[in-house]
Amino acid sequence: xxxxxxxxxxxxxxxxxxxxxxxxxxxxxxxxxxxxxxxxxxxxxxxxxxxxxxxxxxxxxxxxxxxxxxxxxxxxxxxxxxxxxxxxxxxxxxxxxxxxxxxxxxxxxxxxxxxxxxxxxxxxxxxxxxxxxxxxxxxxxxxxxxxxxxxxxxxxxxxxxxxxxxxxxxxxxxxxxxxxxxxxxxxxxxxxxxxxxxxxxxxxxxxxxxxxxxxxxxxxxxxxxxxxxxxxxxxxxxxxxxxxxxxxxxxxxxxxxxxxxxxxxxxxxxxxxxxxxxxxxxxxxxxxxxxxxxxxxxxxxxxxxxxxxxxxxxxxxxxxxxxxxxxxxxxxxxxxxxxxxxxxxxxxxxxxxxxxxxxxxxxxxxxxxxxxxxxxxxxxxxxxxxxxxxxxxxxxxxxxxxxxxxxxxxxxxxxxxxxxxxxxxxxxxxxxxxxxxxxxxxxxxxxxxxxxxxxxxxxxxxxxxxxxxxxxxxxxxxxxxxxxxxxxxxxxxxxxxxxxxxxxxxxxxxxxxxxxxxxxxxxxxxxxxxxxxxxxxxxxxxxxxxxxxxxxxxxxxxxxxxxxxxxxxxxxxxxxxxxxxxxxxxxxxxxxxxxxxxxxxxxxxxxxxxxxxxxxxxxxxxxxxxxxxxxxxxxxxxxxxxxxxxxxxxxxxxxxxxxxxxxxxxxxxxxxxxxxxxxxxxxxxxxxxxxxxxxxxxxxxxxxxxxxxxxxxxxxxxxxxxxxxxxxxxxxxxxxxxxxxxxxxxxxxxxxxxxxxxxxxxxxxxxxxxxxxxxxxxxxxxxxxxxxxxxxxxxxxxxxxxxxxxxxxxxx
Amino acid sequence: xxxxxxxxxxxxxxxxxxxxxxxxxxxxxxxxxxxxxxxxxxxxxxxxxxxxxxxxxxxxxxxxxxxxxxxxxxxxxxxxxxxxxxxxxxxxxxxxxxxxxxxxxxxxxxxxxxxxxxxxxxxxxxxxxxxxxxxxxxxxxxxxxxxxxxxxxxxxxxxxxxxx
Numbered sequence: 001x002x003x004x005x006x007x008x009x010x011x012x013x014x015x016x017x018x019x020x021x022x023x024x025x026x027x028x029x030x031x032x033x034x035x036x037x038x039x040x041x042x043x044x045x046x047x048x049x050x051x052x053x054x055x056x057x058x059x060x061x062x063x064x065x066x067x068x069x070x071x072x073x074x075x076x077x078x079x080x081x082x083x084x085x086x087x088x089x090x091x092x093x094x095x096x097x098x099x100x101x102x103x104x105x106x107x108x109x110x111x112x113x114x115x116x117x118x119x120x121x122x123x124x125x126x127x128x129x130x131x132x133x134x135x136x137x138x139x140x141x142x143x144x145x146x147x148x149x150x151x152x153x154x155x156x157x158x159x160x161x162x163x164x165x166x167x168x169x170x171x172x173x174x175x176x177x178x179x180x181x182x183x184x185x186x187x188x189x190x191x192x193x194x195x196x197x198x199x200x201x202x203x204x205x206x207x208x209x210x211x212x213x214x215x216x217x218x219x220x221x222x223x224x225x226x227x228x229x230x231x232x233x234x235x236x237x238x239x240x241x242x243x244x245x246x247x248x249x250x251x252x253x254x255x256x257x258x259x260x261x262x263x264x265x266x267x268x269x270x271x272x273x274x275x276x277x278x279x280x281x282x283x284x285x286x287x288x289x290x291x292x293x294x295x296x297x298x299x300x301x302x303x304x305x306x307x308x309x310x311x312x313x314x315x316x317x318x319x320x321x322x323x324x325x326x327x328x329x330x331x332x333x334x335x336x337x338x339x340x341x342x343x344x345x346x347x348x349x350x351x352x353x354x355x356x357x358x359x360x361x362x363x364x365x366x367x368x369x370x371x372x373x374x375x376x377x378x379x380x381x382x383x384x385x386x387x388x389x390x391x392x393x394x395x396x397x398x399x400x401x402x403x404x405x406x407x408x409x410x411x412x413x414x415x416x417x418x419x420x421x422x423x424x425x426x427x428x429x430x431x432x433x434x435x436x437x438x439x440x441x442x443x444x445x446x447x448x449x450x451x452x453x454x455x456x457x458x459x460x461x462x463x464x465x466x467x468x469x470x471x472x473x474x475x476x477x478x479x480x481x482x483x484x485x486x487x488x489x490x491x492x493x494x495x496x497x498x499x500x501x502x503x504x505x506x507x508x509x510x511x512x513x514x515x516x517x518x519x520x521x522x523x524x525x526x527x528x529x530x531x532x533x534x535x536x537x538x539x540x541x542x543x544x545x546x547x548x549x550x551x552x553x554x555x556x557x558x559x560x561x562x563x564x565x566x567x568x569x570x571x572x573x574x575x576x577x578x579x580x581x582x583x584x585x586x587x588x589x590x591x592x593x594x595x596x597x598x599x600x601x602x603x604x605x606x607x608x609x610x611x612x613x614x615x616x617x618x619x620x621x622x623x624x625x626x627x628x629x630x631x632x633x634x635x636x637x638x639x640x641x642x643x644x645x646x647x648x649x650x651x652x653x654x655x656x657x658x659x660x661x662x663x664x665x666x667x668x669x670x671x672x673x674x675x676x677x678x679x680x681x682x683x684x685x686x687x688x689x690x691x692x693x694x695x696x697x698x699x700x701x702x703x704x705x706x707x708x709x710x711x712x713x714x715x716x717x718x719x720x721x722x723x724x725x726x727x728x729x730x731x732x733x734x735x736x737x738x739x740x741x742x743x744x745x746x747x748x749x750x751x752x753x754x755x756x757x758x759x760x761x762x763x764x765x766x767x768x769x770x771x772x773x774x775x776x777x778x779x780x781x782x783x784x785x786x787x788x789x790x791x792x793x794x795x796x797x798x799x800x801x802x803x804x805x806x807x808x809x810x811x812x
Numbered sequence: 813x814x815x816x817x818x819x820x821x822x823x824x825x826x827x828x829x830x831x832x833x834x835x836x837x838x839x840x841x842x843x844x845x846x847x848x849x850x851x852x853x854x855x856x857x858x859x860x861x862x863x864x865x866x867x868x869x870x871x872x873x874x875x876x877x878x879x880x881x882x883x884x885x886x887x888x889x890x891x892x893x894x895x896x897x898x899x900x901x902x903x904x905x906x907x908x909x910x911x912x913x914x915x916x917x918x919x920x921x922x923x924x925x926x927x928x929x930x931x932x933x934x935x936x937x938x939x940x941x942x943x944x945x946x947x948x949x950x951x952x953x954x955x956x957x958x959x960x961x962x963x964x965x966x967x968x969x970x971x972x973x974x975x976x
Contacts, residue, residue, distance in 0.1 A: 040908040043916030044900070044923065046850020046890035053849035153835065230854045230862060230917040230953050281852070281917025282953050312855040525915025525954050693911045700956030701914060728859035728951070735948035736957035741940065765956075 004202055004375040004440030012436045013450055014653040015752035023581040025755050030534040030544050034693035037530040038545075039523070048279040051234035051251045052309050059236070060089055062298060062308040063155035064291070065145040065162055066317065067137035070173075070387040070721025071184075072166035074135055077145065081161035087150035088158045090302055094134040101297055102265040103128045106355045107288055110257075115446025122198035122358050125190045129353040129390070131265075131290040137166070138186060138352035139389045140723040141317030143290055148298055148306055171721035175326060175347040175384040186352060186385045195350060196358050196383040200365050202440035203376035205332075208341035212332030216416060220408055221790045222401045222770065224324040224349070224715040225708070226725075227394045228733060229524075231281025232310040233319055235291055237299035244268070248275045248296050253283040253522050254562030255552045258292050265293050266300065277552025280524035284705070285394035285564055286320045287356065313726055321715050322394030324349040325364065325401040331409050332376075337417050337424035341376035344368060344405070350383040351390040358383065360391065362444045363398030363496075369439065370406045371456040371492045371659060372428040377440070387721040393564065395705055396766040399495060404791060407491040407771035411778055415785075421775065422464070422490055429456040429492075443496055447654035451494065452687075452759070453749045459661045459683050460492065466745045467663040467681040485668045486678065487780025491771035492662070496655035497686070497760025498570025498753075505575040506557050507536060507583050509644035511629065513607055513622035515540065515547040517579075520560015521572035522552030526698065526762060528568055531690040532576045535756065539580035540587075541604030542621065549576075559649060566658070566760025569690055574754040575650035583646040587621065590628045590644070593635040594619050656751040658759040660684035662703070662768035664740075666776040673799030675711055675777060677740035682768075685747040687759035695761050696744045702765020703742050708734045709766070710773040714792045784809060821882050823848065824892025832879045838872075839863045841879035842889060850890040850920050854951070861950030864921035865889050871928045871949075890920035893927065902967040903927050912963035914954030922950050926964055934968035 007013055042048045079091040106128055117124075133144045145162055149155035170184045177183055178193040186193055209215060236249040246268065250258050255275040263270040273296075291308055299306040310319065327346040333339045348361050361381040369377060410428070414421035430437050432455040439449040472488050479486045506518040517536055523529055533547035540547075550556065551563075551572070561571070584604055591609035592599035595617055602609050610618035627635040630642035665678035682699055689695045712732040716724040725731040750757025774788045777798065786805045790797075820829040823846065830845035837856075842848045842865070854862035856875045863874040866888040893901040903926045906912070913919040929946060936942035943961060952960065 034911075036908060037911065039916070040913060043913055043919055044890075044904045044907055045894055046848070046920060048916060049849075050852075050917070052853070053843070153833070228953055230860065230915065230951065231852070232854075280915065282915040284953070312857065312860075525917075527914065697911050697914055697955060697959060700958040701954045702956070704956035705953070727857055728855050729857075733860075733951045733953070735951060736944040736961065737941075737948035739944075739957050741961075742956055742958045 004438055006434040007436050007438050007450060012452060012752040016653060023585050026538050028538055028688070030537045031688065031690050033691065035530055035534060035544060035691055037527045038533065039527065039529045050231055050279045050281060051236055051249050054236055054249055054278065056236065056238050056305040059305040059307055060148055060150060061152040061155050062146050062148050062295060062306050063152060063159055064143050064314065065159045066314065067133060067140060067142040067144050069137055069166045069168055070140050071169040071171045072137050073169060074133060074137060074164065075167050076165040078163040079145065081163065082147055082158040085154065085158050085161060087154040088147060090148045090298065091145060091158065091162065092132070092298070093145045094130060094132045097131060101131060104131050104290060105261055105264060111359050112357055113444065113446040116442055116444060119442045119446055120198050120200060122196060124357050125195050127187050127190060127195060127353060129355065131294050139387055140721065141314065141389055146294060146298065148302060172386045173717065173719050173721050174386060175349040178384045178386050186387070193385045194382050195354050195385050196361065197381065198358055198362065199378065199380040200441050201378040205341045205343050205376040205378040208376040209332045209343065212340050213334050215330055215332045216412055217330045218409065218412060219328050219789060220405045221326040222323045222404055223790065223792050224321045225394065225713045226316055226321050226715050226731065227284045227286050227319060229282030229284055232312060232315045233289065233291065234309040235295040236305065236307040237296040238305035239300040239303060241303055244272055246273045246296050246300060248273065249278050250275055250292060251280050252292055253524055253564055254288070255522055256520055256554055256560035257288060257562060259554045261288060261293050262296050266297055274555045277522045283524045283563065285322065285392055285397060287392045312728065316726055316731055317723055318389050320392035320394065321351060321389050322391050323401055324391060327405045329405055329409065331413060333413050335417065337413050337419050337427050339372060339374050339413070339428050342369065342374055343378045345380040348381065348383040348391065349386050349388065351388040352385060353390045354383050354385065355390065356392050359444065360393050360398040364402045366441065366443055366449060366496065367399045367494060368402035368406055370403060371430060371494055373430040373434065373437065375440065388717055395702065395763050397565070397763065399493060399767045400706065400709060400770055403491060403493045403767050404771040404774065407775060408789065411775050425460065425490060426457065429460065431457060443655055445500060445654055452657045452751055454659055454685060455747065456492065456659065459659065459685060459747055462745055462747065463661040463663045463681055463683040466683060466743055469663065472665055485670055485780040487666055487668070487776045489664050489666065489772045489774065489776025489779055490661065491768035491775065492660065493764060493767040494657050494659045495566060495760065495764050495767060497566035497658050498652055498656050499565040499567050500571065500652045502649045502651045503561050503568070503571035503575050504557055504559055504647065504649035505572060505579045506645065506647045507576065507579040509583070509621055509625050511622055511625045513546070513620055513625060515542055517547060517549045517576055518553070518556035519549070519551045519572045519576065520557050520562065521568040522563040524563060526568065527691065527694040528572065531569060531694060532572060534690055535573050535577045536580045539577045540584050542607045546607055566762035570656060570754060570758045570760050571650055571652060573690065573758050574756060575648050577756050578650060579646045579648035582648065583644060586646065587624050587644060589637050589640065590635060591619050591624050593637060594624060594627050653753055656687065656753045656759045658686040658761060658764055660764045660768065662772040664772045664776050666773060666780055668777055668780045670802055673795035673802060675798065677707065680740045680742045682742065682765065683745040683747060684761065684764055685749055686761035686764070687749060687751040688757035689746070689748065690758065698761045699744050699765040700742050702763060703769055704734055704739045705766040706769025707739050710770040710791050711793055712738065817880060819879050819883050821885050821887060823887045824889060834878060834880050836879045837875055838877040838879045838882050839874035842874060848889050848891055852917055852920055854918060860918070861925065862918050862921040864924040864950065866924055866928060869931070871925050890923055893923060901927065902970045903930060906963040906967035906970060910959050910963035910966055912955060912959040918950060918952045922952065922960060925950055926967065930967055930971050934971065937965055937968040
């Protein structure tokens with residue numbers, strides 16, 4: 001492993017060397033402005049088109065029968081009653097798929113970098129999930145059979161006529177139970193229930209622990225949440241039997257990966273499949289699902305278009321869960337509260353299958369040390385299989401869990417030393433003059449982590465000031481005198497954003513002078529149609545309203561990755577910007593032919609090319625596009641390809657590190673355990689902001705997500721593996737009444753890793769709230785020694801902790 | 813199931829008819845029979861509020877009503893909020909101007925609930941807690957509600973300013 005600490009140079013070691021042959025970056029003009037979003041108009045007038053809104057002639061509807069047992073043998077499935085119903089076209093089970101469909105691909109095949117595998121040598125056991133249950137079911141909600149019928153009502157009637165006999169098997173209800181020597185093994189071919197493991201060691205943690213003045217241990221955990229995009233999943237597929245081509249409209253954030261899955265599993269050429277991403281109502285992670293392939297399969301087999309829309313009950317049971325980590329962690333520290341070393345061993349309750357392998361758990365390992373310069377560190381991770389729904393990355397993806405761990409440790413160390421937790425935090429932050437700072441271990445892409453330039457201490461002070469921490473402390477004293485318990489909590493985070501391996505853009509100017517951008521990134525609510533147009537407008541020299549951005553259609557761009565991992569602004573943004581720069585150069589070259597002027601004397605401003613100093617010598621972009629059309633009258637420099645179009649695939653050197661500090665004020669009712677959030681402040685740093693209005697919106701939404709994670713949202717199973725949170729009456733989503741007013745401040749340190757200084761901001765807001773809120777509750781109840789080692793913290797759970805703390809304080 | 817019935821109602825000022833089984837929800841009738849897909853379904857059990865429409869001026873969850881129950885009633889959906897010349901309603905304008913939507917899936921339901929609130933004269937719009945409680949019948953996963961609260965205040969000011 002590489003060493004830890006300042007890299008000893010001002011420039012980031014991975015900053016690309018500028019190629020002198022590449023066009024210059026145009027300084028931002030539209031980028032950085034809070035431009036109103038172009039996508040809004042259709043969304044506020046009812047003209048948006050989501051998968052559920054699309055209709056294709058002859059379309060029929062699918063519904064899916066799901067397991068009602070967490071672990072059972074499927075001893076008999078009888079579909080004859082359903083098949084006999086009027087309006088039912090087909091009923092399929094695993095038996096009907098046999099020999100017609102390859103095994104479901106594991107995302108880990110592409111997700112886990114080869115370089116990381118070489119450096120960390122994780123244990124990764126392959127365990128592909130069947131599309132429909134084969135012989136056994138492993139979680140409540142696992143797909144067992146599919147019905148296709150005239151309409152959805154009939155399809156759901158038919159589900160009730162499928163007879164399934166289950167022979168219940170012993171249930172593995174949690175990660176510790178899964179590790180017991182006599183635990184039932186979910187997938188016997190794996191040998192045990194441990195699906196992935198890895199250990200990363202930095203410095204000499206054991207040596208430091210042996211000589212450290214102080215140490216403490218804690219067991220800290222975070223419950224399971226569900227992603228809960230407001231649009232549930234949906235797939236519509238139509239097969240053209242004459243041409244042998246499939247068109248798939250899918251509410252999935254990774255259309256090109258859907259095409260790969262369909263192509264490989266159904267044995268069709270990739271270009272015979274077009275996957276289109278229509279409007280999409282959120283995603284927040286989640287990944288690939290059997291239905292992404294099953295619905296196209298049914299459309300091909302039956303020769304009619306098939307639509308399937310998930311309902312919320314299926315979604316809560318099945319569309320994917322996240323978090324669910326249990327950490328046994330130790331910190332070695334000195335009398336001043338400086339953290340000298342951390343040792344952590346954690347379990348991820350991965351559910352019944354874990355297609356993403358170490359994606360989330362490695363994120364956890366890479367982000368645990370947060371903004372702190374802790375040079376000795378060991379982390380060991382085990383992803384364990386249980387009879388619950390599979391987990392995937394969901395907004396934050398491993399970071400909220402470890403940020404909770406680290407920032408609770410800061411609180412515990414402060415309590416042990418009788419120090420203010422904010423002071424302990426200050427003493428451990430990496431200082432700006434130490435940047436760029438190497439963390440001594442690889443990131444998930446295998447590249448050794450080096451934090452980008454940042455100023456964490458200033459970020460903390462700014463956040464405290466924006467919150468009004470000093471005034472709050474006075475308010476707190478007065479409140480205490482009146483038996484009101486209010487408190488303040490802080491948490492900070494770093495986030496590797498803009499994960500590769502690439503994203504691309506096609507930028508094209510048509511003969512009306514209009515610009516269209518096609519990208520593999522897939523908008524699902526972030527405002528990419530607006531922000532990417534802002535970048536394109538700057539680098540090309542047009543107005544944002546002259547640029548239309550379309551994402552997530554496999555027919556318009558050959559390769560694409562998709563939108564997740566706070567990656568689209570960084571990767572697609574850079575791809576669009578670089579393609580637009582190159583296109584500008586081409587426009588100027590063609591205009592030079594038209595105007596018979598040296599292109600070096602020309603500039604492109606607001607859609608017109610003009611000679612510098614003599615603006616009357618000018619030509620509109622539309623005319624340049626005409627001149628560049630292929631044909632005998634094309635006016636092109638010698639050897640130049642016709643057409644005003646450039647494609648660029650941007651490959652980031654590694655991720656770029658964004659960061660933030662959150663401060664929250666809470667009021668705790670000691671009698672009921674009820675927590676009220678008073679106000680929330682963040683100071684975030686995500687490099688050059690493309691559109692500050694959109695950045696702030698991302699942070700607001702992330703905070704609300706984190707508030708749910710901290711206080712309300714939990715996917716609960718009972719000891720027998722039965723799902724207890726199947727509706728929004730049991731799974732509590734935060735509403736406007738629970739989420740406090742949020743104020744957002746900014747720092748800006750443009751990234752050196754891409755030409756436009758961009759860092760991602762999609763997930764950061766969701767990372768710190770559980771830690772900040774837990775710390776604030778502890779602060780509110782002090783000096784009562786309430787120990788918060790798990791979120792979400794329901795009023796019932798908190799009340800129990802308060803009662804226990806009072807009892808122990810009374811006994812002491 | 814059978815027993816299909818013809819249902820006639822007024823939607824967005826136009827008389828429309830369609831055929832539905834008695835068990836068909838009003839939301840499915842609007843979306844699948846009348847083709848008005850602006851009304852969205854987020855949970856189909858009456859919690860998320862995405863399917864909110866106005867029925868005789870009052871907000872209802874269209875996923876919790878049967879289409880047959882709407883026979884003869886006057887409905888407004890998100891498609892009916894724009895003026896005939898395409899002018900956005902105060903709620904629509906304020907949501908866009910204040911970035912009160914991201915993915916926009918919950919937005920039609922919010923817009924209908926806010927339209928009703930504005931029609932009531934936006935009571936207690938400056939009382940943070942009261943306003944947030946009023947908006948708590950709709951779930952949004954993207955915005956954290958911050959800009960929705962801001963947009964509702966802007967729309968209320970717009971409506972009051974326009975009335976004065």
